[in-house]
Amino acid sequence: MPLAVFDLDGTLVDQASAARSWAGEFVARWGLPVKASDLVAAALTERVSKQLVFDRIVEEWSLPLSGAEIWAAYRTRMPQLVQCASEDKEALTELRAAGWSVGIATNGMPDNQEGKIRATGLAELIDGWVISGEVGIRKPDPRIFGVLAQRLCCALDGWMVGDSLEHDVMGGMAAGLQTAWIAPLNAPVPAGSARFDIRQTSVAEAVGAILTI
Structure with missing residues (x-):
């Protein structure tokens, strides 16, 4: 065969549409500025390690959790969005x-x-x-x-x-x-x-x- x-x-x-949906949920969950949704969604489409992406998000918005924790939550949620x-x-x-x-x-x-x-x-x-x-x-x-x-x-x-x-x-x-x-x-x-x-x-x-x- x-x-x-x-x-x-x-x-x-x-993947891109799902990333935008996830970014919208994430921004709302943490009370980030509305403009952050587009920035997060764009970062998720970069062809780089997601660990690096989430580490940058934590640093940029001074979030009280680790990039690894966000990454784990992302992996759990994305199958429901694609x-x-x-x-x-x-x-x-x-x-x-x-x-x-x-x-x-x-x-x-x-x-x-x-x-x-x-x-x-x-x-x-x-x-x-x-x-x-x-x-x-x-x-x-x-x-x-x-x-x-x-x-x-x-x-x-x-x-x-x-x-x-x-x-x-x-x-x-x-x-x-x-x-x-x-x-x-x-x-x-x-x-x-x-x-x-x-x-x-x-x-x-x-x-x-x-x-x-």
């Missing part, structure tokens, strides 16, 4: 029906990421997943894709679909996979970035393209 690997945050689930578009779920079902092995390869903490996979119903629509915090390997290290292929008992041959040129596209290429970059139509391609095979605006569009190639 060919393998289709999907990123989670920003690809299968709307959503996966119905058309993307339908695309995964279509892909499996066409004989593909479908999996998720995501960077992050196991409790947070697995919580999202289960809460959104994705666990029932795919064949398995691998989380960096569980195996000690982060994208773009190609070995993480090999771990997923082993778990799914299939060859490392197929596609990687994700929104990060650095982690998903570069990692997929290094693993010998074809790559689909998920990005808005107006998103510029940074100079010197990893080359992708196709570019689409959603998982559903990417799956449609993959099935016709």
